[in-house]
Amino acid sequence: MTTPSPRPPETRIELTDAVVQYSQVSVNVGQDFIATTKDKLELILLKYQDALRAKHEWIAPAGILLAVLPTLLGAQFTDFLSLKKEVWEALYLIAALGSLGWLAASIVRSYRTRESRGVACVINRIRRAQPEADSTGPPGAA
Numbered sequence: 545m546t547t548p549s550p551r552p553p554e555t556r557i558e559l560t561d562a563v564v565q566y567s568q569v570s571v572n573v574g575q576d577f578i579a580t581t582k583d584k585l586e587l588i589l590l591k592y593q594d595a596l597r598a599k600h601e602w603i604a605p606a607g608i609l610l611a612v613l614p615t616l617l618g619a620q621f622t623d624f625l626s627l628k629k630e631v632w633e634a635l636y637l638i639a640a641l642g643s644l645g646w647l648a649a650s651i652v653r654s655y656r657t658r659e660s661r662g663v664a665c666v667i668n669r670i671r672r673a674q675p676e677a678d679s680t681g682p683p684g685a686a
Contacts, residue, residue: 578667578670591660592669598656599654599661601650602651604646605643605647609643609644609647612643615636616633621633
């Protein structure tokens with residue numbers, strides 16, 4: 545068995561020199577630091593959570609309305625469980641009107657909170673919660 549011969553020196557590549565020679569380095573280490581209290585941050589995040597929840601709030605009332613409305617429009621109500629057919633019809637009408645009102649209110653709420661759902665909005669709220677810089681300088685400076 546023969547040992548492999550070493551490579552000639554001209555075929556070696558100095559990797560670090562090649563990387564440095566043909567690479568471009570961009571530095572982006574600037575940061576904005578925001579210092580706030582836990583209670584302020586919690587209030588801001590709760591408002592953000594409410595805005596996110598409002599985005600999908602319309603689904604439940606729409607589902608109820610879609611289930612009740614065809615029954616109300618197409619059913620022949622009869623006396624059942626000791627309730628007269630007029631009572632059944634009134635119950636379905638109340639359910640349809642209630643879910644319609646709930647649907648309208650949730651759509652309005654979703655529309656009003658549409659701009660409060662982004663991450664940038666949360667960051668801006670956190671920044672606005674900070675006290676304005678005092679023109680007299682840092683505390684203790686005279």
